Amino acid sequence: MDDLRGNIVIHRARWVLPLATPPIENGAVVVANGRIISTGQVHDVTTHQSGATVCDHGDSAIFPAFVNCHVHTELSALKKRLTPDRSFVQWVKELIALRRQIPEQQHRDAILSALDEMHSEGIAGFADIMNTDLTPEVLSAQGNRWGFSGFSFKEVIDPQGKWQFQPKPNKTGDIHREQVIHTCYSAHALYSVASCTLKAVKAWCNARQFPFSIHMAESLEEVEYITEGKGSLADFIALKAADSARCMNNFVPANSPVALADVLGLLDAKTLCIHCVQVSKKDMHLLSKQKATVCLCPQSNRFLSTGVAPVGDMLSSGIRLCIGTDSLASNDRLSMLAEMALIHEQHPAVEEHEILRMATLNGAKCLGLSGLGSLEPGKQASFLKIELPCDFLDRPVSFLVSEAAKIMERPGIIHWVT
Numbered sequence: 001m002d003d004l005r006g007n008i009v010i011h012r013a014r015w016v017l018p019l020a021t022p023p024i025e026n027g028a029v030v031v032a033n034g035r036i037i038s039t040g041q042v043h044d045v046t047t048h049q050s051g052a053t054v055c056d057h058g059d060s061a062i063f064p065a066f067v068n069c070h071v072h073t074e075l076s077a078l079k080k081r082l083t084p085d086r087s088f089v090q091w092v093k094e095l096i097a098l099r100r101q102i103p104e105q106q107h108r109d110a111i112l113s114a115l116d117e118m119h120s121e122g123i124a125g126f127a128d129i130m131n132t133d134l135t136p137e138v139l140s141a142q143g144n145r146w147g148f149s150g151f152s153f154k155e156v157i158d159p160q161g162k163w164q165f166q167p168k169p170n171k172t173g174d175i176h177r178e179q180v181i182h183t184c185y186s187a188h189a190l191y192s193v194a195s196c197t198l199k200a201v202k203a204w205c206n207a208r209q210f211p212f213s214i215h216m217a218e219s220l221e222e223v224e225y226i227t228e229g230k231g232s233l234a235d236f237i238a239l240k241a242a243d244s245a246r247c248m249n250n251f252v253p254a255n256s257p258v259a260l261a262d263v264l265g266l267l268d269a270k271t272l273c274i275h276c277v278q279v280s281k282k283d284m285h286l287l288s289k290q291k292a293t294v295c296l297c298p299q300s301n302r303f304l305s306t307g308v309a310p311v312g313d314m315l316s317s318g319i320r321l322c323i324g325t326d327s328l329a330s331n332d333r334l335s336m337l338a339e340m341a342l343i344h345e346q347h348p349a350v351e352e353h354e355i356l357r358m359a360t361l362n363g364a365k366c367l368g369l370s371g372l373g374s375l376e377p378g379k380q381a382s383f384l385k386i387e388l389p390c391d392f393l394d395r396p397v398s399f400l401v402s403e404a405a406k407i408m409e410r411p412g413i414i415h416w417v418t
């Protein structure tokens, strides 16, 4: 007991935002041996922990590290090299062509700086999508020095339904281990993966309790393809491959991408639907009924002019929402502060605390990262602080959600507490 007491540190700040419970003014977080023991009013906490070291963070807000639920770090070398004013299909074509021209070392360097950027932006957990092994190799070469937790999803693109399981993504061990990036499979999208493969990937993930990630209802082109089988996306995907996938799986046009995902049995509490910009009330009802999580990527959607997700209606429908930055091919920053600020700007009626929850606790829950997302007993003692300016001393959540992204343009505003 004496040994433990010697290791106890009380982090005091003007505000503590535990997320799972209401904000605490003049609050404290008690940590020992890398874990949170408790949170509370500083007076109550110090009474119970006499002899502990007190670390006073002044007029700061202490809050959980962010969880970025959708990123493609291996596309980081494409930052500011693609034109945002083309159509979605044009952007995809341009991306594929440019990506091949960039030397591998440039890709590796860009991945390393993207991982550094996420850490300096306060991101502790992520779900990364990959088509190569470059990011796991960079992470491994660096010994995951940032202490990231999360998933590298090996993305399946298989319009012809020929996908075979490979043994590699199986070597991930205990999925509850923290500060480890687990490798598993994800499906790219409903339009680029045959129905039989979509079902097989989902079953593979479910058998291992892994989340299942898939881009869904991102653009009008996708909706046109899924509902009518035509349009620029249909032209882009090799028609032969698409037709054979349809024949093989008795594919019939669906009412919407979400409706198709439901018919295929892809929607459940472990499913992460990325984007969901083009969704109807009926789609939202389905997503809610199946307890699927929607990952919002507002900066990417704005970059590609694919639309604005109906966040208010999604919340009213009871859908759990989390946030992803998407890649630097469709975003200039890997910043959850910037994503929150845009959601706040586009949906001013949505409660600010709800937006902060999307960037932290909701993301941790949908990915199953039990050590992250909130300041609660037993969680990782790895959290953030931000200095509150005078105007926001009484409104820490407002500052984080609506203002901090502007200040973060200058480095050094956000700090890791431990």
Ligand SMILES: [Zn+2]
Binding pocket: 070, 071, 072, 129, 215, 274, 326, 327
């Ligand atoms: Zn994506």
